[in-house]
Amino acid sequence: MVTLREIARECKVSVATVSKALNDMNDVSPETKEAIKTTARRMGYYPNSSARALKTNRTYNIGVLFVDESNSGLTHDYFANVLDSFKRSVEKKGYDLTFINSTHNRDMTYLEHSRYRGVDGVVIACVDFDDPQVLELVRYDAIPVVTIDHVFDYRIAVMSDNIQGMHDLVEYAYSKGHRRMAYISGDDTAVTRNRVGSFVRSLEKHYIDTPEEYLISSAYRNPELAYKYTRQLLQLMDSPTCIFYPDDYSAIGGINAIRDIGLSVPDNISVVGYDGSYISQIMSPRLTTLRQDTVKIGSVAAEKLIHLIENPRTTLIQRFVMNGELVAGESVADIN
Amino acid sequence: MVTLREIARECKVSVATVSKALNDMNDVSPETKEAIKTTARRMGYYPNSSARALKTNRTYNIGVLFVDESNSGLTHDYFANVLDSFKRSVEKKGYDLTFINSTHNRDMTYLEHSRYRGVDGVVIACVDFDDPQVLELVRYDAIPVVTIDHVFDYRIAVMSDNIQGMHDLVEYAYSKGHRRMAYISGDDTAVTRNRVGSFVRSLEKHYIDTPEEYLISSAYRNPELAYKYTRQLLQLMDSPTCIFYPDDYSAIGGINAIRDIGLSVPDNISVVGYDGSYISQIMSPRLTTLRQDTVKIGSVAAEKLIHLIENPRTTLIQRFVMNGELVAGESVADIN
DNA sequence: AAATTTAGCTTAATCGTTTTCGACAATGAG
DNA sequence: CTCATTGTCGAAAACGATTAAGCTAAATTT
Numbered sequence: 001m002v003t004l005r006e007i008a009r010e011c012k013v014s015v016a017t018v019s020k021a022l023n024d025m026n027d028v029s030p031e032t033k034e035a036i037k038t039t040a041r042r043m044g045y046y047p048n049s050s051a052r053a054l055k056t057n058r059t060y061n062i063g064v065l066f067v068d069e070s071n072s073g074l075t076h077d078y079f080a081n082v083l084d085s086f087k088r089s090v091e092k093k094g095y096d097l098t099f100i101n102s103t104h105n106r107d108m109t110y111l112e113h114s115r116y117r118g119v120d121g122v123v124i125a126c127v128d129f130d131d132p133q134v135l136e137l138v139r140y141d142a143i144p145v146v147t148i149d150h151v152f153d154y155r156i157a158v159m160s161d162n163i164q165g166m167h168d169l170v171e172y173a174y175s176k177g178h179r180r181m182a183y184i185s186g187d188d189t190a191v192t193r194n195r196v197g198s199f200v201r202s203l204e205k206h207y208i209d210t211p212e213e214y215l216i217s218s219a220y221r222n223p224e225l226a227y228k229y230t231r232q233l234l235q236l237m238d239s240p241t242c243i244f245y246p247d248d249y250s251a252i253g254g255i256n257a258i259r260d261i262g263l264s265v266p267d268n269i270s271v272v273g274y275d276g277s278y279i280s281q282i283m284s285p286r287l288t289t290l291r292q293d294t295v296k297i298g299s300v301a302a303e304k305l306i307h308l309i310e311n312p313r314t315t316l317i318q319r320f321v322m323n324g325e326l327v328a329g330e331s332v333a334d335i336n
Numbered sequence: 337m338v339t340l341r342e343i344a345r346e347c348k349v350s351v352a353t354v355s356k357a358l359n360d361m362n363d364v365s366p367e368t369k370e371a372i373k374t375t376a377r378r379m380g381y382y383p384n385s386s387a388r389a390l391k392t393n394r395t396y397n398i399g400v401l402f403v404d405e406s407n408s409g410l411t412h413d414y415f416a417n418v419l420d421s422f423k424r425s426v427e428k429k430g431y432d433l434t435f436i437n438s439t440h441n442r443d444m445t446y447l448e449h450s451r452y453r454g455v456d457g458v459v460i461a462c463v464d465f466d467d468p469q470v471l472e473l474v475r476y477d478a479i480p481v482v483t484i485d486h487v488f489d490y491r492i493a494v495m496s497d498n499i500q501g502m503h504d505l506v507e508y509a510y511s512k513g514h515r516r517m518a519y520i521s522g523d524d525t526a527v528t529r530n531r532v533g534s535f536v537r538s539l540e541k542h543y544i545d546t547p548e549e550y551l552i553s554s555a556y557r558n559p560e561l562a563y564k565y566t567r568q569l570l571q572l573m574d575s576p577t578c579i580f581y582p583d584d585y586s587a588i589g590g591i592n593a594i595r596d597i598g599l600s601v602p603d604n605i606s607v608v609g610y611d612g613s614y615i616s617q618i619m620s621p622r623l624t625t626l627r628q629d630t631v632k633i634g635s636v637a638a639e640k641l642i643h644l645i646e647n648p649r650t651t652l653i654q655r656f657v658m659n660g661e662l663v664a665g666e667s668v669a670d671i672n
Numbered sequence: 673a674a675a676t677t678t679a680g681c682t683t684a685a686t687c688g689t690t691t692t693c694g695a696c697a698a699t700g701a702g
Numbered sequence: 703c704t705c706a707t708t709g710t711c712g713a714a715a716a717c718g719a720t721t722a723a724g725c726t727a728a729a730t731t732t
Contacts, residue, residue, distance in 0.1 A: 001451070003688055014712045019690060029710060046444060046452045050389040051688035054717045059386070061434070074410065074420040084410040091437050096453065098397070098434045101427050108382060115337070116382045117432065223618045252618050259620060279615050282559045282588050284595060339718055350682050355720060365680060387718035390687045 002045045010043065011036050022047075053118055062090055062305065063100040063119035065110060065137070066126050076221070077277045078247075078294060079126040082148060085298025086123060093306055095120070102133060111137040121309045123301055125149060129190075144308040146301050149191055156308060157319045158301040162194040165290040165324040169244065169272050170202035172288070172326055177336035178242040178270060182214035184229045184254070186246035192217075195274075199244065211238075220246050223253025230257035234269070242270040242332060248280040248289055251331075266333035276327050285330035292324045338381045346379065347372050358383075389454055398426055398641065399436040399455035401446060401473070402462045412557070413613045414583075414630060415462040418484060421634025422459060429642050431456070438469060447473040457645045459637055461485060465526075480644040482637050485527055492644060493655045494637040498530040501626040501660040505580065505608050506538035508624070508662060513672035514578040514606060518550035520565045520590070522582035528553075531610075535580065547574075556582050559589025566593035570605070578606040578668060584616040584625055587667075602669035612663050621666035628660045 004022075008015045013032060021028045021036035022045075028036075053059040064086075066079060074080055087097050100113050100122060110133045114122055125148035127134055138145060138152050146156040173181055183199050186192045200210050213236060218225045226245055230253070233239055245251040251273035258269050265271050265285060273280055276291025300320050308315045340358075344351045349368060357364045357372035358381075364372075389395040400422075402415060410416055423433050436449050436458060446469045450458055461484035463470055474481060474488050482492040509517055519535050522528045536546050549572060554561045562581055566589070569575055581587040587609035594605050601607050601621060609616055612627025636656050644651040 001688090004690095005688080015689085016691080016713075017711060019688095020711090023690085025691095027710060032710080044448075046448050048390070048454070048688050049452050050386040050395070050454055051717090052690080053386040054384070054390055054719090055688080055690045057717085074416045074423070075413075077411075080410045080416055087410070087435060091435075096434055096437075098432055099423060099427075101432075112380075112382050117385055249615075249618065252615075256618070256620050279585075279588075282585065282592070283619065284592050337718090340720095341718080351719080352683080352721075353681060355718095356681090359720085361721095363680060368680080384718050387687090388720080390689090390718080391720045393687085 059118045063122040065100045065124045081294035082298045085295045089299040089302030146305045160292045161321045163198040166195045166198035167202045168326045176334045180240045181242045182240035183244040184216045184218045186220040226250035226253035227257040230254040244272045248273040248277045270332040288329035288332040290324045395454045399458040401436045401460045417630035418634045421631045425635040425638030482641045496628045497657045499534040502531045502534035503538045504662045512670045516576045517578045518576035519580040520552045522556040562586035562589035563593040566590040580608045584609040584613045606668040624665035624668040626660045
């Protein structure tokens with residue numbers, strides 16, 4: 001490993017001068033600076049991140065907290081895409097990504113792990129936001145944090161506009177003539193509450209009351225449950241003409257239930273998904289869904305987190321709400 | 337941040353003694369060791385990874401090289417699952433995961449980046465294995481490496497048994513009465529060559545020659561291309577009764593093509609996927625496919641890499657081939 | 673009883689960097 | 703000509719940990 005010391009010996013200057021030259025400090029003459037830089041390049045030098053971190057308390061490393069009870073966020077389509085975009089963005093600015101976890105040897109909490117690794121900041125998504133360990137990390141204000149799809153006071157949040165998104169979907173179905181709409185929603189989270197609220201209010205604007213049996217609390221990414229609840233809805237005497245699902249995967253489960261009963265999508269029953277995942281547009285019929293802008297969410301989260309890291313005091317704590325985009329698809333029939 | 341020094345002051349011993357006590361060295365008396373450990377716990381001590389890494393040249397950090405031209409490996413269903421399992425496994429042993437990339441500020445190669453971060457080892461998957469930067473990293477023998485689904489000499493490789501997998505699929509289709517089978521395969525990689533070879537040989541065992549127009553080189557995860565080539569196959573005078581695809585997504589593209597022509601799966605044409613992704617079993621008809629054991633692949637890769645890290649000289653360089661599992665599904669008709 | 677070993681602890685060097693402070697020479701001002 | 707300023711550079715401390723080597727006193731051997 002080639003160190004500053006070796007470059008110093010080669011250039012016949014001190015280690016301090018080499019360091020300053022490579023960091024472009026201005027108390028090194030242009031000539032020596034240039035000479036040092038070229039020999040550094042020639043010798044294949046790159047800094048030792050541990051040594052630098054030890055001295056500067058900056059690692060250029062960002063922690064990623066992405067845990068799901070069942071799967072980790074990695075296998076979660078939506079979050080994997082957000083993370084992918086996030087990763088791309090931070091890498092452009094010279095930061096690396098390290099996963100934060102708590103199932104460590106000597107068991108550390110998320111906060112301890114973050115401090116152990118000395119990450120400059122943490123992005124949190126796809127977790128149980130009531131987890132005491134998450135709260136501990138969020139409340140520890142020496143580490144910059146952005147959360148995705150959840151709002152904490154005094155923390156930057158980046159989120160999808162679930163209220164507008166659901167509104168758009170309801171308006172679309174309404175415009176196609178649907179009046180009896182049911183919503184099989186996800187687990188009880190902030191995101192879910194926003195969507196359910198928006199669903200009900202959007203219908204109320206059209207003077208449509210949503211009967212209790214049209215609002216079913218299910219789970220995200222659980223086609224089996226969606227299947228079950230879809231059958232349940234279809235057995236109502238006054239069954240809906242259009243069913244909304246928490247995500248595209250659940251919608252597929254619903255479609256299976258509809259077909260197994262002998263009905264067709266969208267001819268007999270219309271279906272609305274959420275997320276706009278890749279699969280939703282290659283399946284048939286193409287799903288009517290709301291594409292969340294994962295690229296934007298990831299890149300804005302990255303940008304804001306890095307800004308917070310590099311300008312700790314001047315950065316405003318805000319929420320950033322990203323618009324999604326309605327994807328018309330073919331799963332909602334025009335029954336006008 | 338609480339350091340060894342503070343614990344030393346508190347316990348009225350030297351820093352060295354504290355370090356040795358916490359690392360369970362045997363030249364510290366049991367009593368002082370215990371005392372030191374409890375005060376360390378009480379004060380909320382955890383080591384500074386940078387300082388430790390600087391001194392020991394061990395980071396307990398593993399580099400992940402997962403890059404795809406289009407998307408990163410994160411959004412790739414199969415590799416995301418492998419990575420997820422890998423992550424879980426290494427975390428159990430106290431290692432963390434950091435992404436390796438080359439789009440860094442001062443542009444470093446993969447190798448330089450790995451050395452810069454001082455990772456103890458690297459797992460490589462889902463990359464262009466002809467990339468000079470990948471080769472540079474693979475050839476640098478001071479960093480332990482395991483590759484997934486690709487074999488290099490002198491490097492540990494963990495892979496799915498594509499030969500057996502394809503064989504099982506062909507045998508299955510054959511047993512269902514299919515004789516005219518076509519294969520729309522993926523890009524030209526080692527994995528693809530294994531599968532195509534196995535496809536052809538498995539049929540030869542049954543004295544079936546595969547006509548040239550039945551072997552089409554397409555791409556992975558590209559339903560549009562699969563759609564196009566499927567139409568092409570169906571226009572042949574002697575069109576196949578069963579079509580194999582490089583992956584489940586492509587199979588969906590193929591199914592769409594078949595349906596758009598007015599035919600049905602599996603009544604008119606049978607379809608075979610690969611991977612056994614989640615979606616393949618919630619779609620309808622459930623896909624006949626080969627589930628790759630992503631959990632096993634990830635955990636074995638982790639186990640072998642860590643063993644190599646901790647026993648550099650004694651670890652044998654081998655290939656580990658993981659069996660997949662045929663998932664019967666409903667997309668292959670019995671035409672006997 | 674003298675010599676040697678051992679247990680338990682400390683001292684100090686070291687990993688590779690950054691950064692403060694001071695040294696020194698050249699330059700400019702008065 | 704003297705004094706202050708400026709431009710370059712180096713010495714040394716520091717970040718927090720590990721570890722070889724040395725020291726002291728007690729335990730053991732001869």
